[in-house]
Amino acid sequence: MALTRDAVLTALKDISDPVSGSDVVAAGIIRALNVEGGTVRFVLEIDPAKAETYNPVRDACEAAVKALDGVETVSAVLTAHSAPKPPPDLKAQKAAQQPQGPQKVAGIDRIIAVASGKGGVGKSTVSVNLACALAAEGRRVGLLDADVYGPSQPRMLGVSGRPASPDGKTILPLRNHGVTMMSIGLMTNEREAVVWRGPMLMGALQQMMGQVQWGALDVLIVDLPPGTGDVAMTLAQKYALDGALVVSTPQDVALLDARKGMNMFEKLGTPIYGLIENMSTHICSNCGHEEHIFGHGGVAAEAESMGVPLLAEIPLHLDIRTSSDGGAPIVVSKPDSPQATAFRDIARRLVEAGQA
Numbered sequence: 001m002a003l004t005r006d007a008v009l010t011a012l013k014d015i016s017d018p019v020s021g022s023d024v025v026a027a028g029i030i031r032a033l034n035v036e037g038g039t040v041r042f043v044l045e046i047d048p049a050k051a052e053t054y055n056p057v058r059d060a061c062e063a064a065v066k067a068l069d070g071v072e073t074v075s076a077v078l079t080a081h082s083a084p085k086p087p088p089d090l091k092a093q094k095a096a097q098q099p100q101g102p103q104k105v106a107g108i109d110r111i112i113a114v115a116s117g118k119g120g121v122g123k124s125t126v127s128v129n130l131a132c133a134l135a136a137e138g139r140r141v142g143l144l145d146a147d148v149y150g151p152s153q154p155r156m157l158g159v160s161g162r163p164a165s166p167d168g169k170t171i172l173p174l175r176n177h178g179v180t181m182m183s184i185g186l187m188t189n190e191r192e193a194v195v196w197r198g199p200m201l202m203g204a205l206q207q208m209m210g211q212v213q214w215g216a217l218d219v220l221i222v223d224l225p226p227g228t229g230d231v232a233m234t235l236a237q238k239y240a241l242d243g244a245l246v247v248s249t250p251q252d253v254a255l256l257d258a259r260k261g262m263n264m265f266e267k268l269g270t271p272i273y274g275l276i277e278n279m280s281t282h283i284c285s286n287c288g289h290e291e292h293i294f295g296h297g298g299v300a301a302e303a304e305s306m307g308v309p310l311l312a313e314i315p316l317h318l319d320i321r322t323s324s325d326g327g328a329p330i331v332v333s334k335p336d337s338p339q340a341t342a343f344r345d346i347a348r349r350l351v352e353a354g355q356a
Helices: 005-012 048-066 090-095 123-136 153-157 198-210 230-238 252-268 298-306 318-325 338-352
Strands: 030-036 039-046 073-080 108-115 141-145 174-176 179-183 217-223 243-248 272-277 310-313
Touching (some): 005 030, 039 048, 048 073, 073 198, 108 252, 123 243, 141 153, 153 179, 243 252, 252 272, 252 298
Parallel strands (some): 141 179
């Protein structure tokens, strides 16, 4: 008999919620339940102040589901939502006027965000190739896939499987091509939408930044979601972000949104290391004709007007796409190609400038 959601929910009703006194299903903390074959995944959405209290609850939920016939693996993740704030204590506020600024992440020397104003400009492709290029330069590199709604780095870096958590608190990232990587895509089914509100997104980002055993890294590349939303703001406000790279195509519409992305980092006090023009030009593989499909010169002009470097003009090329889809980015699969050289040049410039 095939395993069903109802069977999983029935098993979870035997687990008590320590806060409400009802079962965890009735308490409404079971979210994003996914049953696929013998694999069951779900999230326990909890108050962040009660994380320690819920560790045994998560273990009990996993054990109850694992006991069901047909279950092979169970993944239960604690994800915190924002707790309601008590009325402000004005006396305490007066006594503690010292604001807490962005914090360093233990073991990580530098954090670089790769951002774009809009989706579809190749930001994730740039992120994974830059990470592999920096690793080829001898740097100890991590890659955090913070694009929660569209996590693509597991596919591009050629990794799969659920990260282990030996103590239930820390998460062991995966590694390939010399890059240590963590992504919410490793915790969810790749066909399942992540339907989370802002507080849940911020909780997930903080878990991936603070609870992952990154080890000693020279640089952590953070692949941000497109736009200027919660994840980018949380990253810049809570963590010591050393700089940002903004990716855009040459077309005017993409540049309009790229300007908004740069403006966001300026308001948050994050230095912009440079602009990267992706899909800059296309050379026909049959006749050799070069064509600027999305226009030409817009990103260079924008970089000059903003007073930031134009780090590279990445061509639109079939090999870049097929390499990423195959799990071995162009920097790894064809390291001597002109396309890989463009990414290697960015990595060398960042290293030489002391930025990576």
